[in-house]
Structure formats: structure tokens, C-alpha cells
Amino acid sequence: MARWLVLVNREAGPRPASPRMVEEALRFHGVEHDIVVPDNREETRAVVRSALADGRTDLAVVGGDGTVSLVMDEAVEAGPDVTVAVLPSGTGCDLIRTFGIPQDLAGAAKHLTTDETYRVDLVAIEGGWGSRHYVNVAQAGVGAAAAQTAPKISRRFGPARYPLAFAARLPRFPHARVKVTTERRTYEAEALAVIVANAQFFAGGWNVAPRATLMDGVVDVQVFSAKKTEAPALVPKIIRGTHLTENSVRRFTAAEFTIETDPIWPFEADGDLIGNTPVKGRVVPAAMRLKI
DSSP states (O other): OOOOEEEEEETTSSSOOOOOHHHHHHHTTTEEEEEESSSSHHHHHHHOOOOOOOOHHHEEEEEOHHHHHHHHHHHGOOOOOOEEEEEEESSSOOOGGGGOOOOSSSHHHHHGGOOEEEEEEEEEEEEETTTEEEEEEEEHHHHHHHHHHGGOGGGGGGGGGHHHHHHHHHOOOEEEEEEESSSSSSEEEESEEEEESSOOOOOTTTTOOOTTTSSOOOOEEEEEOOTTTTTTHHHHHHHHHTTTSTTTOOOOOSSEEEEEEEEEOOOTTTTTEEEEEEEEEEEEEEEEEEEO
């Protein structure tokens, strides 16, 4: 059985898991492990670099999608034999919903006792802010603006922070002339948002990309051209994953993409606001092993 290096994000979500809780869950299932509690994002990256340099390849992340994305971004250069496991403890742990992994710490910890993994794609992105990778869902537009506002809302609202932030930002958010270029097509429209999904869920369980999979070498691109008055009615359909047949949603897949907007829009990936458009991206197939 693997010996896992377990990185605990103590700031993830309104009720983050304590190192003691993590220790108890892992010991209950007989999981060999070493726990590290980094103080911040930079220290998390440093811990991952040091572990990989020492030859460790089994990393478990206690946190949400943002923490998982951070660890994978740092580990991807080490090659596809690195395995990342997820023990949910964030405001959203949507990545593992695609695989049906339990959203509770104890249930997810049991998965570390098996050998089953999937090689999953990552998405390399770059812009004026630099470059990085993400694993779950990225977006430009009003949804990214909501991700910018959500951390300012009290943590006591938990997963409701994102819908509240979306409602707050929508009225004043500008439509833009959007141009999405892929290896096969160019699509232009007046729009409110562009989603680039590697997996199915985001925002605490919204089934934004029901046809997406992390193992097909492409991302699921969706351009939302709804009017602001139509957007509230579209949200319940996005949550259920029934929005793809709407006339205001254009969907296609791509291995490479460029998003340009006029005016510029905010851009976020896996819940973290990164910068602004324009953005270029490409899928990195089978970049890492995900423990399921």
C-alpha cells in the first residue's frame, strides 16, 4: 500500500478539516501517511516540490478544488506517474463529483486503500498574468466576476456564497463581443460568459458540463449569450445539467482554445481568480493520475 503525503489546507471552506480529524480518518482505514499543514499557497507549492524531489509520488490533498488545482499545477512537471488523491474539505470539491467519490472526509479516505486510479487530462492556460494548469472548470465573464466576489461574502453561507455573488454581479456586468478560436473553428457572439470545462461540476454541484470527461483529450467549451433578464431562469437548468439545448448556449469541444473579449473580462480557474482575458489554453492528455 502506498504511503501518502497528506497536505491539509486549514483555510478551506467554512468548516475546514483539522489535522486531527484527518489523522483519525486515515488511521481508521489503515492508510499509511505523513501529514503536512502548509501555512499558505507558496508553502504548499514548496512542500510539493520538496516531496517530488525526494521521490514521493503519492500526494493527498485535504481541501477544495482550488487546493487540488494548485497541487496538480506544481506536480505536473514531474510526469504522469504522480498520483493525487482528494479528501474533500473546501467550499466546493466538485472535481471528485465526476467520479462519485464521497463528499465526506471519512468516506473519501477509504478510497486511499485501493489501487484504482485514472490518468486524467489537465489544461495548460496562459495570459498576461502568466501560465498555469487547471483540472476542473475555468470560466471568463460574469461567473468569474462572481468567483471574485464570493470570498468577500461571509463563510457562514457556505456553498451559497457563489449563487449570492452571481446575483450581486449580474446586473452591472457588461456583455462583451466574444471570440473563441479553436483548432477547428472560430465562434463569435455577444455573450455574458464562456465556460471551459475539463470535468462536469462546479460551484458546489452545478452540472455545468454533463458531457465532459477528464480522459478524452478535449475540453467542453460553452458560450452563453443569454440576456441578463434570461440568466436567472437559466441557472436552475445549469445546476441540473439540462441547459445545453437552450438557444442561448453554444457548445463545442476543443483540444486548444483562445478566448478574446471586448471589453476584457475576468478569468478564473477552479474557483481562483487568475486575471483577465485574453486567455490561451491547451489540453495536456493523461497528465496525472487521480486516485478514485
